[in-house]
Amino acid sequence: MNLKFAIFKPMLKLAMERTGHGAALGFEITRVEKGEVELLFPYQAEVVGNPLTGVIHGGVIVSLLDTCCGSAAITMLDSRVVTPTMDLRLDYMQAAEPFQPVYVSAKVYKHTANVIFCRGSAWQDDRDNPIAHCVATFMKVETSSISLGSVMARQIKRFFQSKPTHLIREDE
Amino acid sequence: MIESPASLQTKIADARALRNPQQLLDFIPYAAFIGAKAEVKGSGIIYRLDKRPSNIGNPSLPAIHGGVIGGFLELSASVEILYTAKVQALPRVVDFSIDYLRPGRYKAIYASCEVLRQGRKLINVSALAWQDDQSTPIATARCHFLIS
Numbered sequence: 001m002n003l004k005f006a007i008f009k010p011m012l013k014l015a016m017e018r019t020g021h022g023a024a025l026g027f028e029i030t031r032v033e034k035g036e037v038e039l040l041f042p043y044q045a046e047v048v049g050n051p052l053t054g055v056i057h058g059g060v061i062v063s064l065l066d067t068c069c070g071s072a073a074i075t076m077l078d079s080r081v082v083t084p085t086m087d088l089r090l091d092y093m094q095a096a097e098p099f100q101p102v103y104v105s106a107k108v109y110k111h112t113a114n115v116i117f118c119r120g121s122a123w124q125d126d127r128d129n130p131i132a133h134c135v136a137t138f139m140k141v142e143t144s145s146i147s148l149g150s151v152m153a154r155q156i157k158r159f160f161q162s163k164p165t166h167l168i169r170e171d172e
Numbered sequence: 173m174i175e176s177p178a179s180l181q182t183k184i185a186d187a188r189a190l191r192n193p194q195q196l197l198d199f200i201p202y203a204a205f206i207g208a209k210a211e212v213k214g215s216g217i218i219y220r221l222d223k224r225p226s227n228i229g230n231p232s233l234p235a236i237h238g239g240v241i242g243g244f245l246e247l248s249a250s251v252e253i254l255y256t257a258k259v260q261a262l263p264r265v266v267d268f269s270i271d272y273l274r275p276g277r278y279k280a281i282y283a284s285c286e287v288l289r290q291g292r293k294l295i296n297v298s299a300l301a302w303q304d305d306q307s308t309p310i311a312t313a314r315c316h317f318l319i320s
Binding site: 019021022023045046047048049050051052056057059064066067070084087088089090091092095 | 180205228229230234240242246262264265275
């Protein structure tokens with residue numbers, strides 16, 4: 001693994017876990033390799049879709065798989081490219097067990113000049129018995145203003161500005 | 173809070189009788205989590221997702237998270253079924269597909285749904301999301317739900 005990728009990993013985690021909807025959902029990115037990302041979503045009562053059973057809403061699975069696949073797509077590129085989702089198709093194989101965490105993995109299976117093709121899977125007890133599976137495609141858009149790099153730079157700046165004491169303590 | 177299938181059925185019947193689909197969203201915690209709203213306009217229901225920081229995907233644009241748009245459309249489709257189709261229980265989603273047509277900018281998103289086919293077991297719903305104008309949609313989705 002090169003140095004650039006070693007720096008990229010914590011930056012991706014910061015951008016995905018600490019901003020906007022990612023922060024609201026409260027997942028943790030557990031693995032980042034080139035073309036492969038995994039995350040862990042602990043159960044949250046706020047995102048229940050069926051109040052009779054406590055099963056989380058399908059929309060959460062959409063967000064987790066979109067985030068995981070999108071992150072896997074970003075690992076294929078340099079920082080001046082963004083990857084908006086073109087489309088995402090999701091099959092729900094079974095309802096998620098309530099009160100249990102959900103694990104999500106995503107893998108890039110084809111990378112062309114303009115499009116990145118991803119597969120994603122969500123499971124609980126058994127990786128081979130998923131609760132949902134998806135395919136998603138991402139467009140490669142060359143830009144500097146909205147790239148992951150600029151998002152992360154802004155986040156890091158904000159993070160250090162808001163918590164200077166925390167930073168000092170960690171350094172010591 | 174919903175304690176039993178019977179109380180759920182009562183809530184569904186109430187929402188239909190009062191022509192108030194918002195009552196259906198009120199008992200789904202995920203709807204409050206993303207801030208989804210629904211009201212009857214003309215002959216159908218218009219769903220609305222107001223902007224809020226916790227729905228942002230890309231903070232530097234800022235843009236609404238694609239997953240939130242997907243979740244909002246799936247939620248809207250299930251409320252459309254509860255409101256318009258004669259079902260007694262919450263529909264269970266089988267598959268969901270979304271095409272993103274434009275970025276969701278940081279302002280309200282609107283959606284409408286249409287039940288394209290209702291069988292005994294399966295129901296197919298299409299959903300459309302837009303911001304300024306219905307003729308320039310930001311996303312289109314379709315899904316299957318089991319209703320028995």
